[in-house]
Every structure is written in C-alpha cells, then in structure tokens.
Amino acid sequence: MDFLSSIDWYLILTSLAKTVFVLIVVLTMVSYTVYAERRVSALIQDRLGPNRVGFPTTLLGTKKDFSPFLGGLGQPIADAVKLLIKEDFTPAHVNKFYYWIAPALGIGSVVVSLAVIPFGSTFFGAKMVIANIGIGPLFIFAFSSLGVYGIVLAGWSANSKYPFLGSIRSSSQMISYELALGLSVVPLFLILGTLNLSDIVDYQVKHGWLLFPFIADGLHIPTLSQWLLWIPVAISFVIFTISMFAETNRLPFDLPEAETELVGGYHTEYSSMKFALFFLGEYAAMIAGSSLIVTLFLGGWHFPGIPDGSGNGGLEILHAIPAWIWGLVNIAVFFGKVAVLLLFFIWVRWTLPRFRYDQLMRLGWIFFFEIALVNVFVAAFIVALIPN
Amino acid sequence: MAYTVSRPKLTFWEKLYLPQVLGGLAITLKHFRKMIAGETKVIMQYPEEKWDASLPPYYRGAPALVKDEKGRERCVACQMCEFICPPRAIRILPGELPAESKWAKVEKFPQAFDIDMTRCIYCGMCEEVCPEQAIFLRKDYAITGYSRDQMVHDKEKLYEIGGTLEGLVFKWNPLK
Numbered sequence: 001m002d003f004l005s006s007i008d009w010y011l012i013l014t015s016l017a018k019t020v021f022v023l024i025v026v027l028t029m030v031s032y033t034v035y036a037e038r039r040v041s042a043l044i045q046d047r048l049g050p051n052r053v054g055f056p057t058t059l060l061g062t063k064k065d066f067s068p069f070l071g072g073l074g075q076p077i078a079d080a081v082k083l084l085i086k087e088d089f090t091p092a093h094v095n096k097f098y099y100w101i102a103p104a105l106g107i108g109s110v111v112v113s114l115a116v117i118p119f120g121s122t123f124f125g126a127k128m129v130i131a132n133i134g135i136g137p138l139f140i141f142a143f144s145s146l147g148v149y150g151i152v153l154a155g156w157s158a159n160s161k162y163p164f165l166g167s168i169r170s171s172s173q174m175i176s177y178e179l180a181l182g183l184s185v186v187p188l189f190l191i192l193g194t195l196n197l198s199d200i201v202d203y204q205v206k207h208g209w210l211l212f213p214f215i216a217d218g219l220h221i222p223t224l225s226q227w228l229l230w231i232p233v234a235i236s237f238v239i240f241t242i243s244m245f246a247e248t249n250r251l252p253f254d255l256p257e258a259e260t261e262l263v264g265g266y267h268t269e270y271s272s273m274k275f276a277l278f279f280l281g282e283y284a285a286m287i288a289g290s291s292l293i294v295t296l297f298l299g300g301w302h303f304p305g306i307p308d309g310s311g312n313g314g315l316e317i318l319h320a321i322p323a324w325i326w327g328l329v330n331i332a333v334f335f336g337k338v339a340v341l342l343l344f345f346i347w348v349r350w351t352l353p354r355f356r357y358d359q360l361m362r363l364g365w366i367f368f369f370e371i372a373l374v375n376v377f378v379a380a381f382i383v384a385l386i387p388n
Numbered sequence: 389m390a391y392t393v394s395r396p397k398l399t400f401w402e403k404l405y406l407p408q409v410l411g412g413l414a415i416t417l418k419h420f421r422k423m424i425a426g427e428t429k430v431i432m433q434y435p436e437e438k439w440d441a442s443l444p445p446y447y448r449g450a451p452a453l454v455k456d457e458k459g460r461e462r463c464v465a466c467q468m469c470e471f472i473c474p475p476r477a478i479r480i481l482p483g484e485l486p487a488e489s490k491w492a493k494v495e496k497f498p499q500a501f502d503i504d505m506t507r508c509i510y511c512g513m514c515e516e517v518c519p520e521q522a523i524f525l526r527k528d529y530a531i532t533g534y535s536r537d538q539m540v541h542d543k544e545k546l547y548e549i550g551g552t553l554e555g556l557v558f559k560w561n562p563l564k
Contacts, residue, residue, distance in 0.1 A: 040420065043419070043420045043423040043424065044416045044419050044420050044423075045419070046419060046422075046423060046428050046430055047431070048423075048431055238406075347413060347416065347417070347420075348409075348413065350416060351409070351412045351413050351415070351416045352409060352412060
C-alpha cells in the first residue's frame, strides 16, 4: 500500500480535467473551423454557404427553430451525424491492418502534440498546460512528423495508384518542409534560452511578444537588441508560418490530396468515419500549428492589460475582480488568437492556387532551408555581439 | 506547327512572390467585405424568394386545363394533345354527352385527363395543337411529389392550376 500514498492525486486529477477540457474545446473548434471554412470560402467567392441548419428546438416546443447569428450553426453537428451513420466501407483490395491503423495515426499524433501547448496562465493555481515539459517545440515537431505515417500508410495500404501518389508526395513534402520548420525557430531559442513553452510565454509577457516587442505587460520600450532581433524573428515567423501551411497540407501546398489531380489523394479509398478521422486530424493539425505559432510569436495567452490567473500584472483596476475569472479570460484570449490564425489559414487557402510539385520542392530546399540557416547565424551574431 | 509561347517577363517585385500573395489576399478580402456588407447582390434565397415576378410572359411551366367564365370545361376530348405529346405524358378517357343534353352537339367531354409530370417536357405542343384553347402552359415550375402517383396531375388538379380563361368559345354557341 506504500505506492498508493506516493501517487500525486492532484496532478492526476488536474491533468485529466485539463485533457478533457482541451479535447472538448479543440474538437468543437475543429468542427466549427470546417463550418467557417465553408462560410468564408463561400463569401470570398460571392456565395452564401451553408446558412440553413439551425438547432431543432421546435422538437422541444418552441415556436421557431433556434438559428442564431448568420444561420447554419447546426451544420457541423449534422455533418458529424452524417459521417457517423454512413456505411463504413472497406475495399477488398486493401491491406486491412494498415488501412485501419492509418486514420488513428493521423489524428492520434496531432492530439498528442496538443498536450504541451500552454493554453492559459493558471486556474486556481493549476498551470494551464497538460504536460509542462522542457522540450515543448521538439515534442510537437516529433509528433507532427509522425502524422505523416498516417498519410503514408493510408496511401500505401489502399493499394491503388492515386492514394499512393498522394502519400509519396506527402512524405517528400514533409521532409523538405520539416527542415525549414525546425531551423526557422532556432533563432527564437537562441533569444529565449529555453524550450519550455510555458517559460517562452512568460518571457514574452515580461519582455514583449516576439513578433511585436512593444506589447508586453505594462508599458514596454524594446531595447536595441530587441529591435535588431526583430528582423530574424520576423523572417522566422514568415518561414515558420509558410512551413506550417505545408506541414498541415493546406493550400497552396495541398499536393497530397490535390483533388483535381489525384481524385482525393491519400484518403480516396476511405469512407464514413475513417475518412472523417483524416479530416479531423487535418484540422486538428491546423489548430495545433496555430497554437504553436501563437505560443512562440504572438505571446500565447497574454493580452495587454489583462492580469494572469493568479491576479498578477495587467491593469491595477482589474485586480479587484477575482483572479480565476482572469484565468478563464486568458484561456479565451489564447483560443481567440488561434481562431484568428485559423481564419488566416482559410483566407490564404481560398486565395492562392496550388503550387506545382517542382516549385514546391524548389521553395522548400532552395529558399526556405537556406534563408532559415542564414537566419540562425544572423540571430546568433546579434545575441552574441549586442548585450541586452 | 509547333510554336513557342513566350513566358511573361516578371519584374523583381513580382518574382519576390510574397507581395503578389498579399495582393491576392487583398482581392479576396474585398469580395469577402462586399458580401458581408451586402453590396454584392447575386443571390436569391430560393424557397423564401421566388423569381415568379421576373418570369417572361412566354414562360412555359406546367400544362393545365382552363374553364371558361361560366365554369364550363373547354376540353372536348378530341385527344389531339394526347397524340401530339412527344413524351406521351397525356392520357385522356373521352366520355360521350347524352343525347338529351342541351350541349349534345359538342358530343364529347373528358371523363379523365391525366398528365404525367415526370414525363412532361414542357414543350407546349399540346397548347399549340388544341383546337378549343382548352390547355395552356401556366407558370408553375415547382412540381413536386413524394411518389410517382403524386406526380400525375388528374383533371381536378389541372383545372386547379389552370383556373378560368375568358373569351369566345365556339362550342358553347348554340347557333353554330
């Protein structure tokens, strides 16, 4: 009975609660990102998009169905129900084991990578990050590159030419952009001196957001070295964001599923919920990527003037309100920032056409890789030569 | 003969690509903003808004039978429309008027008049061929039903769509 007394119940229970919370928020966000994608794409193309499905409150006895805001907010639920009750068809020619395991890999790796994201400051003293580990970004890179196994296995096990082509493209694309992705954030670690994402956010609260060095807790005038370091940080931001587009297979880098060339790409042979898992994984990867961008460059949960979850910082007047409310506000700020980035992802998707395959490779290997490499040295020189 | 298409010469600014991307984003944002502000008006919310008002006078919708101003049916069951109908959508069961009837000289009337709307192609030949001006193409276009049986318009339904049409009808003239 000795080991029972050594179990840290507080850690287990808070971690469980945080995990459930993150999963619920992220999965809801995924379904509404799909809705936003459809509405925004429609509005960009001078259409209206899904604006019909509301919530059938007439079943509960109200006069009219509840269809708030722009309408169509019930669409994600209807879509999910449709995908769940569709026939789950497994073609005879597939390799069953890998065919079944691929969608799980696709979404599993993404969901795991969400564990290290600090999605809020503190809430009743508990740090709002599921796993506060010292290798945050490396952990995310590791798992997001595991995600490519889902795609490769899907394409290979489907035993059909278009999915196979899609998965081959996906793996080569992943390799060429992972390099730039990893290298582009090295300057940040040179500046911050830590790989712990919570510490990175804390640094930005004190010294200004990396991309906007003048936004910090209270009035903050960036130092000379911060001004100079802004250049490599901005270059990092551009490369990192674009590589994130490639990493999550979003247009203009959606060659793995290029509808016009490869039917549906790697998930051509999938149907019903197995297809939906790929879909879910793709959008969850967008959210994970956006969260990482927000955490690294845009100050995480911090918003100027708003105190953190233990009631420190921010405007003096706001300290009168209980600190746990600010803990919730911090979480809302974080997901708000993520939502804005997701909208940007959607906006870009409906603006740019797809790259040709050789252009994609050229961009990855000849431009981004080299620029990111030079950027590391530039940042290193600034850090070394100009004292803080 | 093969010929070479010259590639467009790009300026340095265009070769940078990112400024062009921003330009593209500005264009899509413009469309987005105009839709949000309601400046783009290309959409009709179909079931709520209909285009009935802007239908041209020659619009060919569902075929229907018409009655005259006294509520008498114009059709004499001559079956011309039934024979001309290209998809054979019309079925008429002619009936004979009894000899003691006041209108015995008209001789026939349709006992049953069915138009299968799953077959009708809205060509308007029935209207063209009708000697009594009894069948017309109205402006109804949303013909729906839950079964094939419901898609067959019987005489009652046809008169309901058609309504009445005023004008001289020779067959009701006792002097002719």
